[in-house]
Amino acid sequence: SQQGEEDPQALSIQEGENATMNCSYKTSINNLQWYRQNSGRGLVHLILIRSNEREKHSGRLRVTLDTSKKSSSLLITASRAADTASYFCATDAGSAAGNKLTFGGGTRVLVKP
Amino acid sequence: NAGVTQTPKFRVLKTGQSMTLLCAQDMNHEYMYWYRQDPGMGLRLIHYSVGEGTTAKGEVPDGYNVSRLKKQNFLLGLESAAPSQTSVYFCASSYIGTLHFGNGTRLTVT
Numbered sequence: 214s215q216q217g218e219e220d221p222q223a224l225s226i227q228e229g230e231n232a233t234m235n236c237s238y239k240t241s242i243n244n245l246q247w248y249r250q251n252s253g254r255g256l257v258h259l260i261l262i263r264s265n266e267r268e269k270h271s272g273r274l275r276v277t278l279d280t281s282k283k284s285s286s287l288l289i290t291a292s293r294a295a296d297t298a299s300y301f302c303a304t305d306a307g308s309a310a311g312n313k314l315t316f317g318g319g320t321r322v323l324v325k326p
Numbered sequence: 327n328a329g330v331t332q333t334p335k336f337r338v339l340k341t342g343q344s345m346t347l348l349c350a351q352d353m354n355h356e357y358m359y360w361y362r363q364d365p366g367m368g369l370r371l372i373h374y375s376v377g378e379g380t381t382a383k384g385e386v387p388d389g390y391n392v393s394r395l396k397k398q399n400f401l402l403g404l405e406s407a408a409p410s411q412t413s414v415y416f417c418a419s420s421y422i423g424t425l426h427f428g429n430g431t432r433l434t435v436t
Binding site for chain 2: 222244246248253254255256257258261301303305312313314315316317318319
């Protein structure tokens, strides 16, 4: 079963515009992470936000976390064609062994030049 | 600096055949994972390991076996492949909670 559900499933924007995608999850978490996957490649870690944090920035990325609503959002500002990829949220429930992550279904982002 | 390396990159099997997917990491990470990725399903955890000589079941372990004889290697085995195991398989390793992924093995079972 998927812990995280991303919305929308797909997003098409023009270069320079902002892209926002949301993630909802079901159970308590230790942290939430966002990953990017380019076509035919493995996932690459983008940013981690802990359960006691509300907002985090990394370059053109801004992540928010609302634990009361069990939701997170990822904002990519001033998008570039190179941002075309699938984006996944992943939750860490803080289990004692393994730092296991549960991934959502992803949001496919197309940035048109 | 290779990171996580998966072999092979592609494989076609016939139903009932067996194979082993190899994952190697050079980052001295304790934890390693095998996920499968299917369209619209995200990634689902098959098996994982918290250290050399240990393995544990994930969300979808049936039909797969794993071994972690050396810290840097994590093997995923399919004893009798089925069409439902057609998927892209990703290996990952971690140290402090963020995962480092290989580039995947695309497996087709006919």
